[in-house]
Amino acid sequence: MVSVININKSYGTLQALQNLSFEVNRGEIYGIIGPDGAGKTTLFRILTTLLLADSGMAFVDRLDVEKDYKQIRNIIGYMPGKFSLYQDMTVEENLDFFATVYNTTIQENYYLIEDIYKQIEPFKNRRAGKLSGGMKQKLALSCALIHKPTVLFLDEPTTGVDPVSRKEFWEMLKRLKNQGITILVSTPYMDEAKLCDRIALIQNGRFLKVDTPKNIVAQFTEALWSVKSSKMHRLLKDLRSHPEIITSFSFGESYHITINGTLKKEILFDYLIHHGHSEIEINPIQPSVEDCFMFFSKSN
Amino acid sequence: MKEVIKVENLTKKFGNFTAVDNISFSVFEGEIFGFLGANGAGKTTAMRMLCGLSHPTFGKGNVAGFDIFRESESVKKNIGYMSQKFSLYEDLKVWENLRLFGGIYGMKLPEINAKTNRILSELGFESERNTLVKSLPLGWKQKLSFSVSIFHEPKIVFLDEPTGGVDPVVRRQFWELIYDAADRGITVFVTTHYMDEAEYCDRLSIMVDGKIIALDTPANLKQQFIVATMDEVFHKLARKAKRIDN
Numbered sequence: 001m002v003s004v005i006n007i008n009k010s011y012g013t014l015q016a017l018q019n020l021s022f023e024v025n026r027g028e029i030y031g032i033i034g035p036d037g038a039g040k041t042t043l044f045r046i047l048t049t050l051l052l053a054d055s056g057m058a059f060v061d062r063l064d065v066e067k068d069y070k071q072i073r074n075i076i077g078y079m080p081g082k083f084s085l086y087q088d089m090t091v092e093e094n095l096d097f098f099a100t101v102y103n104t105t106i107q108e109n110y111y112l113i114e115d116i117y118k119q120i121e122p123f124k125n126r127r128a129g130k131l132s133g134g135m136k137q138k139l140a141l142s143c144a145l146i147h148k149p150t151v152l153f154l155d156e157p158t159t160g161v162d163p164v165s166r167k168e169f170w171e172m173l174k175r176l177k178n179q180g181i182t183i184l185v186s187t188p189y190m191d192e193a194k195l196c197d198r199i200a201l202i203q204n205g206r207f208l209k210v211d212t213p214k215n216i217v218a219q220f221t222e223a224l225w226s227v228k229s230s231k232m233h234r235l236l237k238d239l240r241s242h243p244e245i246i247t248s249f250s251f252g253e254s255y256h257i258t259i260n261g262t263l264k265k266e267i268l269f270d271y272l273i274h275h276g277h278s279e280i281e282i283n284p285i286q287p288s289v290e291d292c293f294m295f296f297s298k299s300n
Numbered sequence: 301m302k303e304v305i306k307v308e309n310l311t312k313k314f315g316n317f318t319a320v321d322n323i324s325f326s327v328f329e330g331e332i333f334g335f336l337g338a339n340g341a342g343k344t345t346a347m348r349m350l351c352g353l354s355h356p357t358f359g360k361g362n363v364a365g366f367d368i369f370r371e372s373e374s375v376k377k378n379i380g381y382m383s384q385k386f387s388l389y390e391d392l393k394v395w396e397n398l399r400l401f402g403g404i405y406g407m408k409l410p411e412i413n414a415k416t417n418r419i420l421s422e423l424g425f426e427s428e429r430n431t432l433v434k435s436l437p438l439g440w441k442q443k444l445s446f447s448v449s450i451f452h453e454p455k456i457v458f459l460d461e462p463t464g465g466v467d468p469v470v471r472r473q474f475w476e477l478i479y480d481a482a483d484r485g486i487t488v489f490v491t492t493h494y495m496d497e498a499e500y501c502d503r504l505s506i507m508v509d510g511k512i513i514a515l516d517t518p519a520n521l522k523q524q525f526i527v528a529t530m531d532e533v534f535h536k537l538a539r540k541a542k543r544i545d546n
Contacts, residue, residue, distance in 0.1 A: 035467035037437040081465075134339035159465035160384075162338040162493050163531060164538045188467050189494075233479050249472055252499040252529065253518065293468055 001026045001151060001182040002047060007056035009042055009205075016042040017053070018205040024184060029177050031196030032186040033293060039205040040186040041081060044155045047184070048078045060151055074102065077144035081155040081186075083136050087129030091120055091139055094128050095146060102147030112179070113142040115172055133160045137169070145176070152176065154185040158192065170195050190290035199289070201296055208296050213289050220287040220295060222258040225265075226251070229277035238275045242268070249294050254281075256291055301328040303362075304456055304487045305350065310359035312345050319345040321510035322359070329455075332478060332488045334497070334504030338538045341507040343491050344384065344460060350489070351458055352376045364455045377405070380449035380457035380486075384464065387445035390434035394425065397433060397448060405452035419447045439470030443477060450481055457481065459490040463497065475500055495531035506534065509543045 002024035009017040016039045024030045032040050045051035047058055049069035058065045063072045085094045095117070099106050110117075116138045123131065128139060137157060144152060154173075158166045170192060173183055185196070193199050194213040201208040201216070209216055227248075229235045236255060239248040244260040245268075259268075265282050272280050287295075305327035312320040320342045327333045337343045348354040350363050352372030361368035364378035388397050395416055402412035420426045423443055433441060442462055450457050459478075463471045475497065482488050490501070498504055498518060505515040514521060514537055518530055525533050 035437075035469060036439050036465075132340050156465060160339075160461060160493065162538065163495055163534050164338055164541075166493075167535075188465055188471075190468055233483065236476075236479075250475060250496075250500065252496040290468055294472075297469055 001028070001061055002030075002184065003059040004043075004047075005057045007043075007046065007053045007058055009039075009046065009051070009053050016205050017046075019056070020205065020207065021056075022200060022207060022210060024182060026182055027177060027180050028197045029173060029183045029185065029195070031193050031199040032184065032202055033190070033193050033199050033289075034186075034202035035297065038202045040202060041155055042205075043202075044078070044080075044153050044184070044186070048076060048153050049073060074147070075150045077147070077149035077152045079140050079144045079152075079154045079157050081159070083140060085128045085136070085140060085143060088127060090125050090127055091131070092124040094139060095142055098143040099146045104147050106146065109146055109148045112148055112176070113145050115175070117142045134162070134165050137161055137165075141169075141172075149181065151182045151184070154183065156186050156188065158187060158189060166192070190288065190293060193289045193293075201293060203297055209292075216289060216292050217287055220292045222246070222295065223261065224285055224287050224291060225257050225259065225268075226254045226281075226283050226285045227257055227268075227272075228254045228279070228281040229272060230279040231277055234275075235272070235277060238272065238277070242271060247295060247298055249291075251290070256285070256294075258295060303327070304329050304364055305333075305489065306362045307350070308360045310346065310349060310361050311357050312342075312349060312354065313357045318510055320349070320356075323507075323510075323512045325505060325512060325515055327456075327487060327489060329487055330482060330485050331502045332482050332490065332500065334501030335489060335491045335507070336498055336504055336534065337491075337507030338541055340543070341538075341541070342510040343507055346507070347458055347460055347489070347491065350375075351379060351381050353381075378455050380452070380454040382445050382449040382457070382459045382462055384460040388433045388441060388448065391432065393430050393432055394420070394436075394444065395429050397444070398451060401448045401451055407452060415451065419451070423447065439466045439474075442466055443470070443474060446474065446477055450486060454486065456487040456489060459488065461491050461493065463492060463494060471497070495529065495534055498530040498534070504530075506537050508537055508541050513537060513540070 004020055004022050007017050007020045034040055046053050046065060047060060049065050049072050052066060060072050061075055065072060095106055120135050120138050158169055177183060198210060198212050199216060200210040236248060239245055239255060239257055244263040246258045246260060248255050248257045268282060269280055303326045308324045310320060310323050323346060335343055349356050349368060350361060352368055352375035363375050366374040368375055398416045399412055420429055446462060463474055478488055503517050505512045521533050525536055527533055
């Protein structure tokens with residue numbers, strides 16, 4: 001559905017995208033995961049025909065992003081990372097405006113947006129600029145969907161959104177996928193990455209890995225331990241100064257560490273006792289997508 | 301333990317809408333206190349009252365030893381605040397932002413210069429000294445904003461969703477800055493939507509519909525609700541919300 005072949009884009013001396021190639025299948029939720037400045041937004045802007053690549057080709061539903069940009073604009077929906085609706089128009093006016101621009105009406109495709117829009121409908125006469133973050137996000141998605149696009153581009157749609165609303169948002173993406181809509185989405189939340197059909201880990205304008213969340217996790221072959229003690233602040237410093245520990249990152253209530261193959265659990269235990277820790281817990285664990293992201297971006 | 305924030309029956313109404321509804325709690329010196337809630341639960345409104353930026357409709361509050369009602373100017377001088385939307389001047393260079401905020405808080409120039417050097421070296425930002433803030437990546441901006449918010453060594457720093465949209469690597473670096481500040485005795489009051497970060501707090505409160513409906517250590521909250529993670533605690537509580545997010 002989306003096809004990218006050797007795309008390059010530079011801003012001055014900064015190479016934002018480096019020879020990037022990938023394919024997204026019809027009806028797929030394709031996640032693009034990476035740090036700030038990795039090139040995610042540049043990629044979205046090229047695919048939505050708002051920016052031209054320096055070289056390479058890209059197609060959306062077999063249409064060329066350069067030559068067929070007008071047709072592409074009719075079949076895609078785009079939700080930019082920055083709120084981009086008309087602040088001085090009401091909720092309903094914004095939605096009606098986008099429907100009209102695409103030569104349709106709110107009624108015609110209402111079934112697509114009903115689940116989200118009915119939550120903000122009580123505020124349909126409020127100006128978009130006066131909405132809270134969660135409501136702006138729902139309105140932006142409604143406007144991106146009102147012309148029943150075949151491909152949806154969502155650039156960090158859930159940033160600043162609370163965990164309950166995020167969950168609802170992803171349940172809705174699943175329903176859209178079931179209607180046959182292809183979705184490209186970027187996110188800084190790793191728990192969302194595992195809800196995608198496939199994910200691409202992007203860094204410095206290149207994809208490090210592209211695979212299903214399950215296969216990405218399977219490629220993580222390092223030994224991974226979870227470590228806890230009664231003095232968590234101190235523990236991180238002590239773990240980092242141990243020569244056989246490769247990485248140490250905080251993960252909720254414990255630290256996750258990758259180790260040099262020869263380190264034994266008992267030896268680390270004694271080392272921590274020696275450094276004044278108590279209530280020590282060390283357990284081998286299975287990696288998550290977040291562990292993979294941390295490890296792959298560190299080792300690159 | 302010394303209380304650095306003490307709030308009793310704090311309430312804020314906008315017309316007939318009660319944004320913050322009769323909240324009472326204390327925060328102790330050197331604590332990392334997480335202030336959680338869904339969008340629209342009233343967190344930012346409550347935080348703005350604690351920072352002396354908004355007058356309570358009624359209730360009492362003392363922050364850093366000053367009354368938030370009568371001594372809001374003294375409150376402002378003794379706290380740091382990193383807002384969700386704005387914290388740095390995008391069209392100023394990195395060093396100019398530090399100079400400006402140091403000056404606003406009444407610091408002397410030699411002190412500002414010495415501290416600027418120290419902070420840039422700690423953050424590994426020396427090469428960016430003359431960079432305009434608008435051309436920094438988001439994660440760098442957030443780290444710099446945090447350093448600016450504690451530049452004048454306040455007793456308390458208020459952080460409103462400091463890691464929103466920040467990638468997993470930089471989020472962790474950010475929390476290490478928070479730990480360092482807490483180790484130096486700065487009390488940290490922080491909101492977040494990342495539930496793994498909730499686990500890093502010493503204690504936390506959860507707000508639903510303007511009220512604080514839970515307040516304890518992460519371990520005790522998980523025990524109380526018989527779940528394994530703070531994410532599950534949050535879902536159990538926030539699902540009770542009746543008022544629509546606005």
